[in-house]
Amino acid sequence: xxxxxxxxxxxxxxxxxxxxxxxxxxxxxxxxxxxxxxxxxxxxxxxxxxxxxxxxxxxxxxxxxxxxxxxxxxxxxxxxxxxxxxxxxxxxxxxxxxxxxxxxxxxxxxxxxxxxxxxxxxxxxxxxxxxxxxxxxxxxxxxxxxxxxxxxxxxxxxxxxxxxxxxxxxxxxxxxxxxxxxxxxxxxxxxxxxxxxxxxxxxxxxxxxxxxxxxxxxxxxxxxxxxxxxxxxxxxxxxxxxxxxx
Numbered sequence: 001x002x003x004x005x006x007x008x009x010x011x012x013x014x015x016x017x018x019x020x021x022x023x024x025x026x027x028x029x030x031x032x033x034x035x036x037x038x039x040x041x042x043x044x045x046x047x048x049x050x051x052x053x054x055x056x057x058x059x060x061x062x063x064x065x066x067x068x069x070x071x072x073x074x075x076x077x078x079x080x081x082x083x084x085x086x087x088x089x090x091x092x093x094x095x096x097x098x099x100x101x102x103x104x105x106x107x108x109x110x111x112x113x114x115x116x117x118x119x120x121x122x123x124x125x126x127x128x129x130x131x132x133x134x135x136x137x138x139x140x141x142x143x144x145x146x147x148x149x150x151x152x153x154x155x156x157x158x159x160x161x162x163x164x165x166x167x168x169x170x171x172x173x174x175x176x177x178x179x180x181x182x183x184x185x186x187x188x189x190x191x192x193x194x195x196x197x198x199x200x201x202x203x204x205x206x207x208x209x210x211x212x213x214x215x216x217x218x219x220x221x222x223x224x225x226x227x228x229x230x231x232x233x234x235x236x237x238x239x240x241x242x243x244x245x246x
Contacts, residue, residue: 005222008242012073014103014120019237021126021230022070022116023222024244026062026109032246033058036065039079063114066244067107070116075101091180106177108228115220115228116244119237125178127170128220128228131163141165144172146191166227168192171217178215178231192217 005023014020028036040048044064051057068079071094075082083095094103102121107114111130118124134140141150149168156164171192216235220228230239 005241005243007245008073014074014118015238016120017237018240019117019119019124019230019232020240020242021220022066022118022242022244024063024066024114024116026059026112026114028062028246033062033065035246036069037061039065039068041080041083059109059112063107063109066114067105067116069246070118070244071103071105074103074118087180089180091177108173108177110226113222113226115222117230117232119232122233122237123178123180124233125174125176125231126220126228127173127177128222128226129166129170131166131225131227133162134165137162137165144169144187146188148191163227167219167229170227170229171219171231174229174231175215175217178233 008022040061048057048060051060065079068082071082072079084092085095086092091106094101103118104120104122104124105116105118106124106126107116108127109115110128111132113128113130115126115128117126141153145153145168153161153164153168172187172190175190175192176187214233216232216237218230218232218239220230220241222228
């Protein structure tokens with residue numbers, strides 16, 4: 001909950017059995033945003049320039065600048081010196097020049113909030129969404145949820161459906177990001193069932209739900225009115241939740 005997120009320590013230590021999750025606001029003072037923008041690479045600056053709206057452009061710049069700032073704390077280097085490589089599906093990783101330091105990370109941001117996950121060696125996926133009404137909610141449910149999930153969701157009281165929808169959505173997105181497939185995988189084939197008492201599974205249409213072997217799914221609560229989830233390879237990892245400040 002809210003009280004579990006604390007300001008980061010002066011000295012960051014990330015053991016092989018730990019996962020660090022970070023929360024940050026994307027609305028930063030101009031001075032901070034300017035310093036973060038100065039750490040971005042040329043390709044990141046070009047990507048930022050493609051955003052049509054200034055608010056979206058600034059959210060991208062600040063989110064990437066904070067990612068660089070966080071990773072630099074672990075790598076003991078300058079944020080601007082970090083170079084990224086990307087999987088065929090667009091998942092960022094440290095470039096081969098620094099891959100000898102086995103950091104794995106993932107990022108998500110929504111409606112002014114960014115959330116990051118950092119581990120050593122094991123793959124990780126994270127996703128966050130601002131909970132808000134959606135005009136096309138029923139159409140989205142038909143596209144992204146498995147048959148079992150659709151039945152459970154429609155059986156819920158109307159007042160509970162929206163939060164359950166977003167819980168399921170971020171769990172699915174975190175999973176496909178952890179396995180590195182992104183939009184290459186149809187997320188209606190991932191069965192997360194909205195409730196912590198039900199283990200997450202992969203839905204196979206001709207077989208049914210199969211266990212999510214070798215991975216752990218954790219619900220996160222960054223602030224009220226947001227839903228977030230973390231998926232990591234392995235189990236028993238120690239979770240720490242930090243709030244980023246310059």
